[in-house]
Amino acid sequence: MGHLTYLEAIVVGAFQGVTELFPVSSLGHSVLIPALVGGHWARDLNVSAPESPYLAFIVGLHVATAAALLLFFWRDWVRILAGFARSVRHRRVRDPFERLAWLIIIATIPVGVAGLALEHLFRTTLGRPTPAAAFLIANGVILYTGERLRRRTPAAPAGRRNVEPAAVAATTGNPVPTRAPAPTQTGQARSAEPTADSGDAADIRLARLPVGRATTIGAAQILALLPGISRSGVTMVAGLLRGLSHEDAARFSFLLATPVILAAGLLKIPDLFGPLGAGIHAQVLAGSLASFASAYLAVRYLTRYFQTRTLTPFAIYSLLVGAGSLIYLTLR
Template sequence: MTGHLSWLEAGVIGAVQGVSELFPVSSLGHSVLIPALVGGSWQRDLNVSSPESPYLAFIVGLHVATAIALIVYFWRDWKRLVAGLVTSIVRREVRTGDQRLAWLLVLATIPVGLVGLIGEHFLRTHLARPVPTAIFLGLNGLVLLGAEQLRRRDARVDSEYVDERESGAESDARLATVPTGQGVLIGSAQILALASGISRSGVTTVAGMLRGLSREDAARFSFLLATPVILAAGALKLGDLTGPLGDGIRPQVLFGSLLSGVGAYLSVRFLTRYLANRSLCPFGVYCLVAAAGSLVWFAVR
């Protein structure tokens, strides 16, 4: 079966995916809701909940592009962390901050990896539908707003770093002190993002904040965690893109992936600065408005 994906569809979804993957507003949620809101051929062509969907092959390409953008942006940091992991294995030691943080990222990624392998198909085919997605997007907004409300009770955590201009290594030195159990718990929050409408970056940032991290450090940990998860998810599904599901749409996939990669790079560049001293509340309000508007539109259409 040859899929269909117009250049306009590929461009719009690719650009939105790149931005919304790292903003705490759920990229998968937008990939489900936008076609449903537009309707017509968009709704027919861009149905991610279909068991054998060419649109899924397209989403795979976008995820790989997003992961590459994250690797490029955090290139110096990943060189340092990978070197720490390699030296830790070779020397059979965990002594430096880089070694410890590298292992923390590995361990914190395992839970979502296992759940994704086992339950991704079921969750996608049953929950990646417009109405459940809109509901989850609204819940995502409530989580963001609730976290900021709780955070105001202990504003000193963020104010400690608000005026500092520091390197990633300095932030990573603090993250390396996070207890292993807490780090795994923060990483496990990504499991919630397997439901479309729940943001991976949003729930992990909130989990980090609630475990005592500054908003900036929580966001950085979230971005570092996202890189291997997004890349692995894309790599495991790459066969969909090279196989029959990718027939007829590969040029559009490349176009959308380019826009997605650029959008992701610009997003992470913006967010690493924005979240140093600004609230998640605007994103929470956006999620609530988008969710309510979508539900109303589905009800009256």
């Protein structure tokens, strides 16, 4: 694979960064794009081959995507890691960030175990274009069904709601500003209310999740081992069905994904610097830069998007692209 072109590297890298965070499956797109383009793309970019250099390339893209998530949520991770350190040092779990740290750890254990046991099997047996297209259709069904069921699920205590500024300030040491009184239709001002959408307030809401509920949401990531099933999509659906708002479900999904994506990349770093990565280091760097930039822009967009919108457009996209790809691959 020494002839992997820079165009292939940049295009696949950009798609990886976006589709890893958009609920449309990065692995599914990594399989489908080369197959749909055909030619040397299909030969160069074969994820199902047991010793494919493409896997070494994808390692770099995963690390870059995780780095973008760490950069975007760096304040959150500073608080979470500091909470974890306090918890270990004092052997207790008292404040929200100590609890959130342990929730993330516990919730990522199921996918960590499943990934080590099943990743190679799923990738080599199912990491082909036709199964990937079928699973992308299934991804659309999951997202759409989750939205439909969400409408019937009452909001749980950890759902989106205001958090008292005093509680946030007591935990973080930072005052939370309140919204300025907004004029009503009659010109009279409403009373000020706390801003509930700050990172501190959102993390405190997530820290209130029961352990079992958080673990269930994290375990949903196991489905993303199937090419075409989105990690962020299934964890968001699991969060929505457990009473989280779209905004909090997306945030928890990104926080859960960061250590998983980073660990998956770091675990296979030796492949990148071994025989599989020989001759493609420059292309890996180009693709990783594209992946980092697109992932950062994607998470920045999605954290705002899910404040007011739903998974339905991504469900429609998955259904249409999956069905179109399946028909094309079957008839060609």
